[in-house]
Amino acid sequence: MSKLLETINSPSDLKQLSLEQLGTLAGEVRQFLLENVSRTGGHLASNLGAVELTLALHYCFDSPNDRFIWDVGHQAYTHKIITGRRDRFHTQRQYGGLSGFPKRSESPHDPFGAGHSSTSISAGLGMAVANDLKGEKHKVVAVIGDGSLTGGMAFEALNQAGHLRKNLIVVLNDNEMSISRNVGAFSTFISRKMTGGYYRDLKKEMEGLLSSIPAFGRNILHFAKRAEHSLKGFLTPGSLFEALGFDYVGPVQGHDLPHLVEILRDLKSVEGPVLVHVMTRKGCGYKPAEDNPGKFHGVGPFNIATGEVAAAKGGPASYTAMFGETLVQLAADDKKIVAITAAMPDGTGLTPFAKAYPDRFFDVGIAEQHALTFAAGLATEGYRPVTAIYSTFAQRAYDQIFHDICLQKLPVTLAMDRAGLVGDDGPTHHGVFDLSLFRHLPEMTLMAPKDENELRHMVKTALYAGAPMALRYPRGTGYGVQLDQEIRELPIGRGEQLVAGDDVAIIAIGSTVYPAVEAATRLATAGIRATVVNARFVKPLDRELILAVARRCGTVVTVEENALQGGFGTAVLELLADERETAVRVKRIGIPDRFVEHGSQAQLRKDLGLDAEGIAATVEAFMRSKERPVLAVAK
Numbered sequence: 001m002s003k004l005l006e007t008i009n010s011p012s013d014l015k016q017l018s019l020e021q022l023g024t025l026a027g028e029v030r031q032f033l034l035e036n037v038s039r040t041g042g043h044l045a046s047n048l049g050a051v052e053l054t055l056a057l058h059y060c061f062d063s064p065n066d067r068f069i070w071d072v073g074h075q076a077y078t079h080k081i082i083t084g085r086r087d088r089f090h091t092q093r094q095y096g097g098l099s100g101f102p103k104r105s106e107s108p109h110d111p112f113g114a115g116h117s118s119t120s121i122s123a124g125l126g127m128a129v130a131n132d133l134k135g136e137k138h139k140v141v142a143v144i145g146d147g148s149l150t151g152g153m154a155f156e157a158l159n160q161a162g163h164l165r166k167n168l169i170v171v172l173n174d175n176e177m178s179i180s181r182n183v184g185a186f187s188t189f190i191s192r193k194m195t196g197g198y199y200r201d202l203k204k205e206m207e208g209l210l211s212s213i214p215a216f217g218r219n220i221l222h223f224a225k226r227a228e229h230s231l232k233g234f235l236t237p238g239s240l241f242e243a244l245g246f247d248y249v250g251p252v253q254g255h256d257l258p259h260l261v262e263i264l265r266d267l268k269s270v271e272g273p274v275l276v277h278v279m280t281r282k283g284c285g286y287k288p289a290e291d292n293p294g295k296f297h298g299v300g301p302f303n304i305a306t307g308e309v310a311a312a313k314g315g316p317a318s319y320t321a322m323f324g325e326t327l328v329q330l331a332a333d334d335k336k337i338v339a340i341t342a343a344m345p346d347g348t349g350l351t352p353f354a355k356a357y358p359d360r361f362f363d364v365g366i367a368e369q370h371a372l373t374f375a376a377g378l379a380t381e382g383y384r385p386v387t388a389i390y391s392t393f394a395q396r397a398y399d400q401i402f403h404d405i406c407l408q409k410l411p412v413t414l415a416m417d418r419a420g421l422v423g424d425d426g427p428t429h430h431g432v433f434d435l436s437l438f439r440h441l442p443e444m445t446l447m448a449p450k451d452e453n454e455l456r457h458m459v460k461t462a463l464y465a466g467a468p469m470a471l472r473y474p475r476g477t478g479y480g481v482q483l484d485q486e487i488r489e490l491p492i493g494r495g496e497q498l499v500a501g502d503d504v505a506i507i508a509i510g511s512t513v514y515p516a517v518e519a520a521t522r523l524a525t526a527g528i529r530a531t532v533v534n535a536r537f538v539k540p541l542d543r544e545l546i547l548a549v550a551r552r553c554g555t556v557v558t559v560e561e562n563a564l565q566g567g568f569g570t571a572v573l574e575l576l577a578d579e580r581e582t583a584v585r586v587k588r589i590g591i592p593d594r595f596v597e598h599g600s601q602a603q604l605r606k607d608l609g610l611d612a613e614g615i616a617a618t619v620e621a622f623m624r625s626k627e628r629p630v631l632a633v634a635k
Contacts (some may be wrong), residue, residue, distance in 0.1 A: 003028050008082050011058040011109075019258050022059060026051050026257065029078050030285045036090050037077075038304045038411035041424070042100055045283040045296040046145065047077040049254070053143075053278055057171070057258035059624040060268065061139055064108040065128050068513075071120035071144040071154075073101030074297075075173060083109035093424040095599035100425055110490035114351035116393065117366045118151025120144045121170055125157055128166040132158045139169065139268065146174040147343060150365030157479020169267055170246070170275045173254070175282045175293075241275045250277025255284060255626045258461075294346065316480035319473040320417055322452040324349030326459045326487065327386060328356050335360070337463060338487060340375055342368045348417050368393050372400035372412065379410040383574025384463050391416040391431025391472055398437060406468045413462040420511050420561030421450065421471035426598030432474050432591045434567035435509075438560035439539050445469045445492060446538040448510030452478030454490075454536070461490045474511040474561070476601065493540035497549070501529030504619055505556045509535045509568045512559040512589075515605075519619065526616075530622055538568050541575055550576060550584045557587045557619050561610060564590040586598045587622045591617060 004021060005028040008014055017025065022126040030052050037044045055078065057068065063083065070076040080098065081089055085107065091097025102110040112123045124142030131138060148154060149172065161168050238248030247270060252263055260278070267274055282297075283289025288294035288307025301310045315326075322338075331337040331353065338360040339353045345363055354361040364371045368389055375385035389397070394416050405412045419431040438444055445467060449455040455473055462469035498513070499520045508516035511535045531549050535542065550556050556576075558569035569588030576584055589609060596604060605611045609618055 005029060005032060005081075005086070007142065010084055011063050012080060014055065014058050014082060017059075019261065022261075023257050026055055027285070029055070029081060032081065032086075032089075033077060034286060034304050036092070037299070038302050040090065040093060041298075041300040041302075042093055043074040043077070043297060044299050045289045045293040046074040046175065048286055048289055049280040049282045049284045050075035050143075050173060051078050051284070052255050052260060053171070053173060053216075053280060055082070056264055057141060057143075058082060058322065059261055060264040061141060064111065066139040066141065067111045067124070068109070069112045069120040069124045069127070069140070069142045070102050070114055071142070071148045072117045073141065075101050075145065076114070077367050078396070080107075081107070083107055089425055093426075093598055095603050097598075099227055101428060113428075116396065117148040118144075118154040119579055120148070121154055121157035121161065121168075124170070125161045125164070125166065126169055128161075128168040129164065130164060130224035138347070140167070141169045141171060142572065143171045143173055145149060147262060147366055150343070150367055152367060152369060157247070158241070158244045158275075165245065165272045167271060168273045169270075169602060170273070171281055172250075172277045173273060174251070174277060175280045176252075225550060238275075239278065243276075246273045246275040248277065249277045250274050250275075252276060254278040254280035316478040317452060318349075318477050319452055319455060319475070320347070320349040322349075322478060323388070323415060323417070323459060323473065325353050326355050326456045330460060330463065330487065331357055331360065334384065334463075336382060337384045337386065338362065338378055340364060340371050340385060342366055342371045342387075342389055342393065344388075344390070345583075348415070350388055360479075368397040369400050370404070372397045372414070375412045376400070376404040376408065379405075379412050380408075384411065384413070386413040386415055386459075386463070388415040388417060390429070391419040391434045392422075392429050394431075394434060395437060401438065401444075401470075403439055408442045409443050409467060411466050412468055413459075414468075415459070415462075415471040416470060416472040418475045420474045421596065421601050421608075421610075422475045423601045423604070424598050427595035431472070432562050432596065434470070435538050435560065435562040435568055436570075438470055439566065439568075439571060443468050444539060446472075447474045447536055448538065449536070450508075450510065450513035450534045451481045453481050453483050456487050457490050458536075460487045461492065464489055465492065470495045472510065479514060490536065493537050493542055495533055495535045495537065495542035495545050497533050499532035500529060501531045502553060502554070503529045504623060505531040505533060505553040506559060506615070506619065507533045507535055507546060507549070507556060507572060508559040509538060509562075511561050512610060512615075515610065515612040515615055516559050519590045519615035522612060522616040523619060526620055528620060530619065535568065538571060541571055543575060546572060546575060547579060547581070550581060554583065555585045555587075555623065557615075557622065559610070559615055560588075560590045561605075562590055563593070564588050565593060567591075585622075587618065589618055 004025045030048060033047055086097060088098050093100040101115045102113055104110055120142040124140045128140045174556050221365050241248045267289045282293035299309060327339060339350050340362045341348050341350050342364055343366045345351045345354055371387050373388045378385040416434050419434055422429050438446055447458050449458050462471055498517055506516045516532050520532050531553060533549055558572050560568040567590055569590055572587055
């Protein structure tokens, strides 16, 4: 007998199944997820927990006519599998394959792209309003996890949705809160009765009747509403959502397919905003992921039988680990050092700090804006706050960095992990805009280390500069360089020359420095003698060093793993323009003006000419060309 999953090529196929078959399909989807993610890696635990919820949603609603918006996308794998992408699912997060997140260009069943959190309710409300303006009747369902609900944007959207009273269904996929069996069963019963059509009709009739009674009818109605809300608020966590103007349903057991289907079918006829609180378990159906959902949140290839993740090849420590280790070491001698993360203590390397100094560690949840202003508040009282955030997520707190930190000249350190190309998670996660975003802010110092040893020195430099500081470092391991015994402060705005040559000056920053050094070796075989400079600082630039090598060589090539627009190369061009060095020819190597898709870091760097071979080829072609100096042309 063929598997049910092999017959499901669209949501319409799903609707032909009985509830019993739907339960069988849930088991097959779980096995399919395990088999595929164990080979490719990906976001597993959250997706295993959302299988029944996803099947029930597609069983009851009509995608793509009805709109499903998945917050972040960490729970959208089942959605992809049953919307015509099953045969290509093995390519997810692979070079040239499916995205690991919902993507509009990938399928009409993905009406809104995702990758960053807390966006689904805002997008869903926009669609619901457009639905009304166009006079259409499709349903809009926004699915958001409890973690994403910590983002302030989600509450802003809830507030407006409750005010506008548009037809919007918000599904809160709560996979963290534990709930006892008795309470769960009782609240399931309450949810069923409070969402049934008979109950809603009776409620409306009673409200109308009581409102019509002279003198005291409205007082009775007010008392009845208070009694209903008190009962639901006592038994469920729905008081907040009711206060925001939502009809609250739940908590609902998220792995009980028949009941999920019953609840969702009832909600199709509800007018106004509704929030359905669904309780799921991360990693459901796979014990290793149930026991350790954090390990299986974003996981590499693993052994299904044992749950063991494929061992790394070994070698040098990662930049993330070196950052965390350095901060722990420095904090031992300085009680003013505090560390902040936005829901990523493991991902940012701060777990050791949290264990060593729990009173000085703060996880604020998915709330990057709050994290930075919280750090600013600490800085006003003499502390040395370090906020560790992935580069791509630091974008979400631009105003706080400008207004609350730089404008007030507060000594906050922003440690931007995963800067540059990060690989399999694609354009929503590449950290290739931070240099352009923060370089132009007054009072900001911006730096990037060439290796893990230099990272240690930059952490200390940032902590004791007494000013707003940002450092960016890449995903992955360092180079295994010898670590200095003493962690020291670097002179701010000073780079270093690593290789001497008179034909061309390659000025590199951060992760591109060692590839530039290797490129110089390759160029030497072609008779081109290159100087290589490790800039270290994007702001302030080492003015004297850059001008000296530019004047000596006459040709400058800048290299960065950042967008070319407004980045490091642009800063060098501005310096040369300000100094009227119109005879110097300049070529910039970096990320072009487009979003970079997913793939391994090595593959993407090769495609973009950011590896040693690509840098050497670009430099050699530029040296052989007859291009006039850029600044001379501009003159």
